[in-house]
Amino acid sequence: MIGVSTGVIILFGFLLAAAHSREERLSCYECNTDLRQGHKGDCNDPYTPGDLVACPQNEPHRCHKSIVLYKNILITVRACVLSRQVDGYCNYEDRFPQSSIECYFCEENGCNGKRPLEPTSEWCLGLLVVISWMLT
Numbered sequence: 154m155i156g157v158s159t160g161v162i163i164l165f166g167f168l169l170a171a172a173h174s175r176e177e178r179l180s181c182y183e184c185n186t187d188l189r190q191g192h193k194g195d196c197n198d199p200y201t202p203g204d205l206v207a208c209p210q211n212e213p214h215r216c217h218k219s220i221v222l223y224k225n226i227l228i229t230v231r232a233c234v235l236s237r238q239v240d241g242y243c244n245y246e247d248r249f250p251q252s253s254i255e256c257y258f259c260e261e262n263g264c265n266g267k268r269p270l271e272p273t274s275e276w277c278l279g280l281l282v283v284i285s286w287m288l289t
Contacts, residue, residue, distance in 0.1 A: 178207045180262045181216035182231040197229045202266035208233035215258045216265035219243055223252040231265045234258065 184196035184203025195201045208214035213236040221228045234242060243256030259265060 178210055179214050179216065179233070179260070180205050180207050181214070181233045182206075182218075182263060182266045183233065184231045185228060186230065186232045192226075192228045196231065197227055199267050203231050205263055205266075206233070212236070215239055215260055216263075217242070218257045218259075218265040220255040221245070221249070221252055222254075223249045 182202040182204065183206050185192045193203075196203055208216075214233045215236050217230070217232045217234040219230045221230065239258050242258075243254055245252065245254055257265070
């Protein structure tokens with residue numbers, strides 16, 4: 154007969170294994186995904202980035218944020234994008250000639266709600282952390 158503590162340990166191990174075996178869903182902000190319906194100006198505000206939605210689990214996804222300036226209109230688009238579509242996803246030059254487009258992709262939950270750090274900013278921040286660590 155299995156003791157109570159052994160049974161609890163086995164149950165805990167089973168639940169822990171089941172929790173790790175499930176794939177965690179990525180959640181991204183969505184806003185202005187269909188510009189044929191017009192654009193929401195509040196999507197440009199980093200404090201109201203749109204609705205946080207779970208991306209489909211059928212394939213790997215990334216969160217997407219693009220900032221488009223076209224004919225003096227600023228539009229921010231946020232969405233879940235299939236990982237296999239990332240390359241070339243922001244090539245809008247043929248549909249929006251003379252537009253300015255900044256395009257970002259990230260892989261953390263809700264990461265497209267704010268402007269990401271530029272790679273050079275991340276390096277500078279990391280360098281500052283290392284220097285401060287060395288000086289202490």
